[in-house]
Amino acid sequence: MIAKIICFTLVGLDGVPVEVETDVNKGVPAYDMVGLPDAAVKESKERVRSAIKNSGLLFPMNKITINFAPADLKKEGAAFDLAVAVSLLKGSEQLIGADVSDTVFLGELALNGDLRPINGLLPILISAKGHGFTKFVIPAANAPEARFLGGAEIYPAESLLAVVKHLVGAETISPLETARFAVSGRKESSADLKYVKGQPVARRAIEIAVAGGHNLLMVGPPGTGKTMLARCLPTIMPDLSFEEALEITKIHSVAGILGEEGIVTERPFRTPHHTATTVSMCGGGNRVVHPGEISLAHGGVLFLDELPEYKRSTLEALRQPLEDGKISVSRAGGTVTYPSRFMLCASMNPCPCGNYGSADLVCTCTPAEIRRYRRKISGPLLDRIDLQVEVDNLSYDELTSTEGRESSAAVKERVNIARKIQRNRFAEYRLNTNAEMGEREIDAFCALGRESEEILRSAFERMKLSARARARIIKVSRTIADLDGCENIEPKHVFEAVSYRLEEKI
Amino acid sequence: MAKYTKTEEALIWLCACSGLDPRERVVLLRAAPSPEALFARFETYCESNLGKECAPPAARRQALEKLLTEAEEKGYFAVTAESADYPKELKAADPPLVLFGAGRRELLGARKFCIVGSRITPPWAQKFGAEISARVSKRFAVVTGLAEGGDLAAVRGALPGDLICVLPCGLDECYPAAHAAVKEEIRSTGLLLSEYPFAEKTRRYSFFARNRILAGLSEGVLVLSAGEKSGALITADLALEYGRDVFAVPYQPNVAQGAGCNELLKKGAYVCTCAQDIFDCYGIVLKEQTVSLLPEEEALYRILHAEGELHAAVIAERAGLPVHEAAAILASLELKGMITKAGGNRYSCVK
Numbered sequence: 001m002i003a004k005i006i007c008f009t010l011v012g013l014d015g016v017p018v019e020v021e022t023d024v025n026k027g028v029p030a031y032d033m034v035g036l037p038d039a040a041v042k043e044s045k046e047r048v049r050s051a052i053k054n055s056g057l058l059f060p061m062n063k064i065t066i067n068f069a070p071a072d073l074k075k076e077g078a079a080f081d082l083a084v085a086v087s088l089l090k091g092s093e094q095l096i097g098a099d100v101s102d103t104v105f106l107g108e109l110a111l112n113g114d115l116r117p118i119n120g121l122l123p124i125l126i127s128a129k130g131h132g133f134t135k136f137v138i139p140a141a142n143a144p145e146a147r148f149l150g151g152a153e154i155y156p157a158e159s160l161l162a163v164v165k166h167l168v169g170a171e172t173i174s175p176l177e178t179a180r181f182a183v184s185g186r187k188e189s190s191a192d193l194k195y196v197k198g199q200p201v202a203r204r205a206i207e208i209a210v211a212g213g214h215n216l217l218m219v220g221p222p223g224t225g226k227t228m229l230a231r232c233l234p235t236i237m238p239d240l241s242f243e244e245a246l247e248i249t250k251i252h253s254v255a256g257i258l259g260e261e262g263i264v265t266e267r268p269f270r271t272p273h274h275t276a277t278t279v280s281m282c283g284g285g286n287r288v289v290h291p292g293e294i295s296l297a298h299g300g301v302l303f304l305d306e307l308p309e310y311k312r313s314t315l316e317a318l319r320q321p322l323e324d325g326k327i328s329v330s331r332a333g334g335t336v337t338y339p340s341r342f343m344l345c346a347s348m349n350p351c352p353c354g355n356y357g358s359a360d361l362v363c364t365c366t367p368a369e370i371r372r373y374r375r376k377i378s379g380p381l382l383d384r385i386d387l388q389v390e391v392d393n394l395s396y397d398e399l400t401s402t403e404g405r406e407s408s409a410a411v412k413e414r415v416n417i418a419r420k421i422q423r424n425r426f427a428e429y430r431l432n433t434n435a436e437m438g439e440r441e442i443d444a445f446c447a448l449g450r451e452s453e454e455i456l457r458s459a460f461e462r463m464k465l466s467a468r469a470r471a472r473i474i475k476v477s478r479t480i481a482d483l484d485g486c487e488n489i490e491p492k493h494v495f496e497a498v499s500y501r502l503e504e505k506i
Numbered sequence: 507m508a509k510y511t512k513t514e515e516a517l518i519w520l521c522a523c524s525g526l527d528p529r530e531r532v533v534l535l536r537a538a539p540s541p542e543a544l545f546a547r548f549e550t551y552c553e554s555n556l557g558k559e560c561a562p563p564a565a566r567r568q569a570l571e572k573l574l575t576e577a578e579e580k581g582y583f584a585v586t587a588e589s590a591d592y593p594k595e596l597k598a599a600d601p602p603l604v605l606f607g608a609g610r611r612e613l614l615g616a617r618k619f620c621i622v623g624s625r626i627t628p629p630w631a632q633k634f635g636a637e638i639s640a641r642v643s644k645r646f647a648v649v650t651g652l653a654e655g656g657d658l659a660a661v662r663g664a665l666p667g668d669l670i671c672v673l674p675c676g677l678d679e680c681y682p683a684a685h686a687a688v689k690e691e692i693r694s695t696g697l698l699l700s701e702y703p704f705a706e707k708t709r710r711y712s713f714f715a716r717n718r719i720l721a722g723l724s725e726g727v728l729v730l731s732a733g734e735k736s737g738a739l740i741t742a743d744l745a746l747e748y749g750r751d752v753f754a755v756p757y758q759p760n761v762a763q764g765a766g767c768n769e770l771l772k773k774g775a776y777v778c779t780c781a782q783d784i785f786d787c788y789g790i791v792l793k794e795q796t797v798s799l800l801p802e803e804e805a806l807y808r809i810l811h812a813e814g815e816l817h818a819a820v821i822a823e824r825a826g827l828p829v830h831e832a833a834a835i836l837a838s839l840e841l842k843g844m845i846t847k848a849g850g851n852r853y854s855c856v857k
Contacts (some may be wrong), residue, residue: 154599163535164749200829220850350849357849362762366625367654367680392850458841480830495834498841 001025003090006104006133007083008124009075012289012336013250019069020083024091027063035068038076047078047109048085055113055161060092065129076288079118082107082137085160086167096165098167104128105163107139113160117141119256122249125149138161144262145253147179148246181242181263191231194407202229205389205500207411210236211418212479213433215322215344215384217307219502220391221354221361226347228302229391233345234267235408236415240299247339248299251291268300269339270342274309278317283329283338292329294321295338307346308376315381318344322384348377358393383468386435388502418482434479439471446474452494459498473497508821510584511756515570517586518546521604522703523569524548527602530556531603541588555582576704582608582677591615598748599722602701608677609697613670618723619646619784620745623656623730623737627765630854631755632659632814635730637856639663641781642728645790647697649724651716652685656730661688669696670723671817674716676706717741726751728778732766739766742775751787753778797842797857806835807844807855 003022008015031049033042052059066084068075083105089095106124108116128136129152138146140156153177157163161373164483165171193203202218206229216233218226240248248264255336259266272281272293279285283292294302304310321327325341350356351370356363365373382388422433425445431437437445448456459465465473475491476497481489510518520541520660537542537555545566546614552560561569577584585592585605591614596602607614621639622633635656639648640663647668650660661669671692673681677700680686681730701719702712717737721727721744729752730740742752752775757764771777778784785792799807802825809824811814822832836853839845848854 042705169814189606200822201833204833205831357852363849364626368684370626371684390849390851392852453839455841462841462843491838492831492834495837495841496830499833 001091001093003100004089005083005087005090005100006102007080007106008104008128009073009077009079009335010120010123010254011073011336011430013123013254015124015131016073017128017131017133018073018075018080018083020080021067021069022084022087022091023065023067024060024062025065029063031066033066033068035066035071036074037068037080038074039199040078041068041080042076044081044109047081047111048088049349050111051109051113051160051468052088053084054111055159055164057089057094057161057164058092059161060088064088064091078108078116079106079119080125080245081109081122082115082139082160082163084174086163087402095164095167097169100167102133103135103137105134105137107157109160115139115141115157115159115163120250120254121145122149122246122253122258125152125154126246126250140367144260145249145258146262147176148181148249148263150178172384181245181265191228191235191412192233192408193236194405196225196228196232196405199225199229199391202389202391203411205387205404205417206233207236207342208476208479208483208500209233209345209387211415211433211483212386212422212475213343214386214479215435216346217382217385217388217502218345218347218391219388220347220351221356221393224391224393226391227303227305230301230305230345230347231269232408233301233303233343234269236411237267237300237343238412238416238419240267240275241266244299250373251295251298251338255291255296257296262344265459268297269303270297270300270328271303271305276310276314278311278314281314282317282321282327283336284331286331289329289331289334289336289338291338292327292340294318294327294340294342297342298339300342302342302344304344304346307348308373312376312378315376319380319384327445332359346385347391349373350390357390364462369500379466383466383472386472387500389500390502394449414483416480417485421482421485434475434482437475437478442471442474446478446489447493448474448489449491451491452477452489455494455498463498463501469501473501476500510574511588512542512545512582513540513588514586515574516541516714517588517603518573518584519545519566519570521602521701522573522606523566524560526556535544540742541627577606580608580677580704582704583611585611588854593618593723596719598628599718599744602719605656605699605701605719606677606704606799607697607699609693610635610695611697612698613647613668616647616668617645618649618670618725620649620720620724620727620741621656621660621730622650622717622720622727622741623654623659624732624738624763624766625653625654626733626763627659627731628761629848630846630856631656633843633856634755635659636663637843638728638730638778638781638784640667641792643667643669644784644792645724645788646826650838651720652681652689652692653737656667656704658685658688661692664696665691666695671696671698672716672719672723673698673700673702674712675708676702676704679706679707681708700752714740718744721745721748721750723778724750726753726784728753728755728784729767729770729775730755731757731763732770733762734765734769735767739770741786742770749829751776753784753787755779756855794856797844799842799844802835803839803842803844806808806832807839810845811855815848815852818853821853 005020011413117139122145134152136154140158155173166173251259321340327340329338351365355361477489477493480493636659639660643664648664649670651657680689717740727745729738754767754770754775817847845853
């Protein structure tokens with residue numbers, strides 16, 4: 001008898017339906033798999049055999065052929081185990097009366113018949129639902145992330161035996177209840193602006209950066225709190241919407257780094273070490289294309305500490321995703337596109353010895369050394385970083401003010417207001433933030449008064465700014481004006497924007 | 507082709523083509539009755555005085571022609587000790603027999619003032635130096651090197667104007683190589699000088715040799731910055747030796763980048779805190795341009811001026827403003843050239 005079971009495999013973030021056909025027929029006992037299975041899928045033969053036997057079921061001693069269709073698509077991973085086992089049982093007529101035609105089976109089997117969780121379950125469920133499937137049997141351990149898919153019957157099973165009992169109606173599994181997405185609010189963590197001492201200039205800069213979605217470069221001596229400030233970035237970013245959370249969860253699910261909650265409720269903060277390769281940063285792999293750090297940081301912050309230490313080629317690879325908000329990775333197995341709309345936050349020392357601009361310590365670097373150090377970061381990459389701010393080692397005692405330090409929550413409120421202004425402004429433009437503006441939008445939304453125009457011109461001449469730097473300054477001025485609640489960009493906004501840039505010529 | 511007299515040609519050949527070192531050249535010039543005679547019967551003098559073999563007359567002529575053609579093509583000129591416009595001031599300074607130049611030759615005859623500084627010059631001193639250089643260049647041709655830091659500040663301030671830059675290498679070369687663009691700019695609006703053959707590379711001793719020309723050309727020398735051991739101090743010492751005025755920018759007592767300047771002041775150099783200090787010495791009056799400041803700018807400027815260098819947050823606090831508002835005003839002051847960023851969110855006064 002021939003049995004057909006539906007399973008799904010992932011290509012990037014998209015699930016593709018795969019039919020598992022099993023023919024159990026008379027002949028010399030054999031057990032074959034066809035249809036481009038990879039090593040992990042082929043090994044399921046042995047897992048399925050053991051699991052069936054150890055569940056007290058019968059493994060047929062006939063000629064067994066298992067086919068994965070479509071035959072031209074490479075099948076990867078162990079997620080087919082359950083589908084293979086069920087189709088084998090169905091084919092050997094051990095599931096009399098069970099209707100399995102419209103159910104999707106997903107899960108990896110242990111030798112004793114238990115079901116193990118799989119990576120990438122949520123994107124599979126979402127795609128499967130798009131294909132019209134609404135009944136799923138999944139490993140119980142994957143239940144947390146599956147809860148958020150509404151409008152489907154999802155049965156979480158502990159073992160193969162439980163699945164069989166459910167199918168024949170002996171002991172039904174109750175379907176998962178759909179969970180409602182609620183922003184849990186940030187867990188009390190050490191990262192909060194209220195713990196950042198001093199740094200008034202940098203605090204303001206990160207507020208502007210988040211409000212306008214600008215990328216940020218922090219320059220300062222070692223030990224002045226650059227990393228601490230960066231960790232505060234997600235705490236002042238707007239809360240995740242359900243759609244955003246789902247998209248981030250999909251990526252994290254594929255990468256297998258989803259936490260116990262089953263859905264991402266906080267914006268990701270990724271800090272790849274500077275030895276990271278281009279592949280680990282952008283995504284890749286032999287045949288399966290895994291999401292890279294920039295995709296894992298989607299919707300959140302990618303923090304590159306000690307920027308000049310990263311390999312030049314790795315940094316250059318960031319340019320296109322920074323522009324497009326997604327990355328296409330091509331491999332022998334096909335091309336996969338992952339979203340990668342992240343906020344880039346980088347930090348570096350001001351000079352090789354780290355003391356340039358310090359009040360107490362003397363910098364011993366020659367201008368040539370400083371230039372060489374700063375030149376490790378290419379102009380095109382710097383051009384995509386709108387804000388450059390110095391983080392200094394001013395001791396807090398130098399400021400006598402008793403003014404309380406603001407918490408992240410207070411800053412976040414202002415950020416939310418500024419973001420709302422931007423959403424209204426860009427309603428027809430498919431943009432979200434000021435940072436995404438191109439020349440056309442700058443012309444449309446950043447009209448400068450005569451006085452502001454004059455300031456920019458003199459800044460241009462005096463500081464020898466490039467044309468790109470001009471666009472950067474205008475975009476940042478727009479954000480500052482938004483934070484200020486001003487319709488028009490005023491001179492003081494331009495001036496402030498001018499102050500957030502590094503001396504280009506030393 | 508530019509015309510050179512026989513004497514000039516002989517000197518040019520001796521300096522650029524003979525391959526002798528300066529000491530040997532002097533020995534030969536003393537032995538021969540005139541440079542032409544030396545050129546004509548070089549092998550005789552060379553063998554009897556130095557015991558060296560040398561090229562035959564035809565080859566010498568050929569080498570000279572080649573050099574002059576090359577100079578013509580590249581737009582270089584040569585000023586020899588026998589030329590009418592050879593700077594007389596230089597005679598005090600172990601004068602080079604020949605100077606090769608590119609750019610505005612007439613600057614050789616202008617009044618000259620030298621501004622130098624060490625490579626490690628704090629940002630405020632660079633801005634300050636550029637300001638002074640800009641003003642000095644209205645009355646003098648500014649003489650300087652092409653090094654990083656202090657020299658470059660003087661160059662930036664004086665451009666595009668009367669500027670003489672003396673290289674420690676041939677005119678084809680550029681040291682440091684990163685300043686090639688600046689060098690071209692100087693060539694088009696100022697004057698480049700070098701005592702070396704065109705393709706000569708920089709050597710260790712050529713900085714010292716170059717400094718003697720800097721000091722020798724100038725009526726006075728301003729040292730913008732100098733550590734305890736700095737090339738700028740060598741220039742100042744040479745200037746004293748040649749009887750020129752030495753000016754220095756005063757520094758805080760414990761700042762290493764200015765230790766050399768303070769040492770000069772102790773020894774009796776003139777204090778220079780503005781361009782007028784220099785002009786006073788030469789009886790020049792130049793009208794100050796005044797920058798108009800808005801009231802809030804004035805207030806912040808006063809706060810900063812009282813201390814010289816302050817953190818943006820401290821300025822803001824003293825002015826009773828939020829930091830971001832103060833940042834805007836400070837940026838405005840910076841654009842007006844009154845203050846400059848000193849790194850680490852600190853600002854310092856330029857004027």
